[in-house]
Amino acid sequence: MEYYLKRKKLLKNEFSIDLDDLKRYFFQTYKYFDDRELFDVAFKGVWAGEGFSNKQYQVYPPSMAPTPEIFFINHLESDDIYPVGKNYNYYNEEELFTIIEILYEHICSYDFGNDKFMKKEHQEEFATLINNLLKRYKNGYYLDEKQGFIMEQSNEAVNALLQTDIPKTINDGVVEQLQTAVKMFYRFNSNEESKKKAINILADILEPLREDLKDVLNNEYEVNKNSHDKLIFEVVNQFNIRHNNQKQLTEYSREIWYDWMMQYYTSVIIAYYRLKENKG
Structure with a gap:
């Protein structure tokens, strides 16, 4: 009551x-x-x-x-x-x-x-x-x-994304990876390294989909296909997330940017599978 x-x-x-x-x-x-x-x-x-x-x-x-x-x-x-x-x-x-x-x-x-x-x-x-x-x-x-x-309490945008109807095109393996990433990122004792690994899991979901992702996004917004790819993967490939070399950008506010990356890659994954569902 x-x-x-x-x-x-x-x-x-x-x-x-x-x-x-x-x-x-x-x-x-x-x-x-x-x-x-x-x-x-x-x-x-x-x-x-x-x-x-x-x-x-x-x-x-x-x-x-x-x-x-x-x-x-x-x-x-x-x-x-x-x-x-x-x-x-x-x-x-x-x-x-x-x-x-x-x-x-x-x-x-x-x-x-x-x-x-x-x-x-x-x-x-x-x-x-x-x-x-x-x-x-x-x-x-x-x-x-x-x-x-x-x-x-997870980022409100991430929470809203994961609480909407999951597209039928997402297989159980991807759902498990998403859940693992969210758990790793938002666990009460999560540190900078575990948050970084959570973002990596999301990037790993997208990696084998890169070519199809270009096509799917291009059907909705026609530009050079590589522009989509560059926009999505440049962050994880240059901000010391997936690689560790001298070319990586390391001087940035990780707490703020990691939260954005978590939201961004989750939304890209959900958007990709929703577009696939629409097309099918």
Whole structure:
């Protein structure tokens, strides 16, 4: 249900939270699920009573085997992570985001009556509540439910492109490459090198299509075919993206230009396949 402020569009869209706020609200959310014993499968495993003695025995070991403390040590190289309630105030951003991903992966309950684990519905609820916090942190993040990764809110133009109907002419391999590039570029811990590799993936999608791309674009806008090719590939071939030699341009604002390249090459790929679909 939408309440008064939202219905009347009176909400302050600029409302944001800092890391201390995020950690505090994260713990309240974590406790909400922990109080419902939805991390017991992860932390303790599944236990059952045996006959009239009610002697407890383990049906399944914890998914964070052998213990959650050791599990977190192995994944975060720190013994100051578990228990969450004792340590959450000291998490840095990278630790907090990693813990959220781990908890999303391991949240679960066990249905004794049907002898099965219940996972998906708890993950969906966890992601919904966590995303309501993450979207207000800095420039906005979200927990991707398909990948289980925390991502930066992607460039609005890229997001709009990928959320429109994907042309039927795009094969599954290209879709997977696009998804991999977006994940690599917008993952919360993405650095300059991983963003560069993401742009390379997009250029690699276009490379085997170069000759056909010239023809397809020329059908819509007739110029010298090589002008299209030069316009598209000159950036990745001269801005130290695909090649590493003395001719490469290196002194530029990479953060700004990389964001533009990501948007540009994604739009070229989608445009190519849409034009192919129109022609077919």
